[in-house]
Amino acid sequence: MATAVSRIADVKAYYGMVLKTVQDLKTNACRCAETIPPAHRAILENIDREILDRFYGCGSPLPPALDGCAVLDLGCGSGRDAYLASCLVGPRGSVVGVDMTEEPLAVAQSRVSS
Numbered sequence: 001m002a003t004a005v006s007r008i009a010d011v012k013a014y015y016g017m018v019l020k021t022v023q024d025l026k027t028n029a030c031r032c033a034e035t036i037p038p039a040h041r042a043i044l045e046n047i048d049r050e051i052l053d054r055f056y057g058c059g060s061p062l063p064p065a066l067d068g069c070a071v072l073d074l075g076c077g078s079g080r081d082a083y084l085a086s087c088l089v090g091p092r093g094s095v096v097g098v099d100m101t102e103e104p105l106a107v108a109q110s111r112v113s114s
Helices: 004-018 038-044 049-053 080-089 102-112
Strands: 070-074 094-098
Touching: 004 102, 038 080, 049 080, 049 102, 070 080, 080 094
Parallel strands: 070 094
Antiparallel strands: none
16 A cells, blocks of 8 residues: 555656646546636636646636635645636735645746746
């Protein structure tokens, strides 16, 4: 039986090295664009293509009324939902994205300064 450390290493390898785009996913269970509210889709159109291509989540878990809120995105990956949330929280809010996988985080961080 795999240890917790080896499972973490497997997850990091899968999300960090195996997955380069959504086409690399081994399942399509969470590829449901129809669950994204139209207002969120409009925001997503302005997000960098590489970030969108490296999004492996399910729809958008964010409610539309987040103005001024603080959002913590655990497992943020390349940051698609963190970028979306930053538009929803506005200038009075804040967003922090946390992920254990370096490669997707590097994509997100490279786009912050762009």
